[in-house]
Amino acid sequence: MPDIPVSPIYLCLVAAFAFVVLPLGILLERPREITRRLRRDLGAEALPEAVFAGFFLLWVVLCAFLFGGLITSLFDLVNELVLTDSADRSETAKVNFRFFLAGIAALTATLGATLAIPVTLFRLRHSQQANETAQNGLIADRLHKAMEALAKDKIVKIDGEEFSDPNIEVRYAALLTLDTLYKEGNPQLTKNSYHDLLRAYLYSNVHVVSRTSVQTGNRRLLRTDVHLALSHISSIPEKPITDLRGITFPDRVMILDLSLGGFRLNVSRMKSCFSQSCHFERVNFRACNWKDSIFSNCTFKHCLFRGNQFLGVKEFKNCVFEGCALRDIDLSAGLPIGVSNEMLLGFYADGSVTLPPDLPRPDHWSDEALDTKEYNKKRDGWRAQSASGT
Known part of the structure; x- marks a missing residue:
């Protein structure tokens, strides 16, 4: 049978161009923009740009070597199957044939795993962003409900008289929720915004008397929600x-x-x-x-x-x-x-x-x-x- 007209060396050169020369050319043309996008998509912003570029080029060279070795092994296998008569194969050749198959399987699995690294990292990054988006949505919902609760009133009936009074219990729980959200380090409730929120709440509520507050003689106890807001705003570390x-x-x-x-x-x-x-x-x-x-x-x-x-x-x-x-x-x-x-x-x-x-x-x-x-x-x-x- 005639020899195969395409040499594996040519295919290795094509692989080297596809996996090494072409990526290097793209990086050299717009290095910062490309590496910045890759670091962002793969979730590697914490790595220095030079370190990330080194790892990326190492991955490219490894893929090129694995692809070239796989192509070479495939051509050797084709030569063994097509160009050699089965009657002329010795026992050693049959053993080598089995090793060819095992080597091709190993190279294919290794190449697939290496190529899957950036895909896996990208999927992890995408899942992390989706989780963060969902979590931020829950935080925003809790924050919105707590803000609404800070203005809650209730209808109280004393001695047959009905009147509107601040709902101290609901407001107290809302202040505890806001304090928890702040201490969790949520970006939607920074130190300054939390401080300003409590300050505005105090201006709106310190002077308001609750007729349901504890009374001793002719004195009424300071509203518990106001007391809590004053305590929370005092406990903010390094506050203005x-x-x-x-x-x-x-x-x-x-x-x-x-x-x-x-x-x-x-x-x-x-x-x-x-x-x-x-x-x-x-x-x-x-x-x-x-x-x-x-x-x-x-x-x-x-x-x-x-x-x-x-x-x-x-x-x-x-x-x-x-x-x-x-x-x-x-x-x-x-x-x-x-x-x-x-x-x-x-x-x-x-x-x-x-x-x-x-x-x-x-x-x-x-x-x-x-x-x-x-x-x-x-x-x-x-x-x-x-x-x-x-």
Whole structure:
């Protein structure tokens, strides 16, 4: 029989061109765009571009070698079947024939597995994107329902009178859901958006009294959903200063076991309020209305009291002041009830604070009225010295 006119060398060269030269030419023409798309489609964005290109070229060369070896083995098999008479085959040739078949099967399986690598990676990437899309949809649905629940009211009937009242239970659960979504790190609820959401909720609800809230005498307990929102916004790590200036608490409200950190409560109203076992840290109180309010067993750390609202407090009962500051306050008529002369050592003040004539100014207080920059600098220096014990 005549010899086969096509040499396997030609087919190997074609395979090398198809698997090596052509991909290299495409990569060299638009290397960044091609590799960027491949990395994105295969889910390999974490790999550096050079490393990914190296792995890709290694895969291409491996495919070329496997394809060339498969073509060569097929031609050897054809030569064994077609060009050799079966009567002339020796036992060794028959054994080699079986090895040819096994080698071709192994090369075919290996080539198929190698070619399937990018397909598998692409399918995994596609499945991951589909799962992320579905998960984001569920998160968006939970977020939407929680946002709706924050405005829920209910009809309450007391002594035959029906009225609309905030649905505290539903709103409380909605705030817990939002906090869970935020702590899960969902991109739809970032730190800033969560902070702004709670801030807007507080502005809309702090002043609203619930007639179903717990009442002791003529005082009502602060709404539990408002208490929770204040606690959550305080617990946001590395949050910006929460600006709640001008916010109004209901008169004669009871605030129990509340911890506030990083707030600006300038021009806020807490008239006749009763605060017990609360912790205030880095809170600015400026020109607030604290008339007839009582603070019991509260802690004030690094807080600023500016303006004569300090005098409107009815009593500071068993309170602790640590690293606090006074400014623009006239105390010449006397200190508030519960604030002793010794407790002034826990404050910093400048010349804008006036003391009673018979009360000496602490040594670390400035005698001059300072501008804000200089005031903050000297106050922070005093705090650092107090913390180090010098």
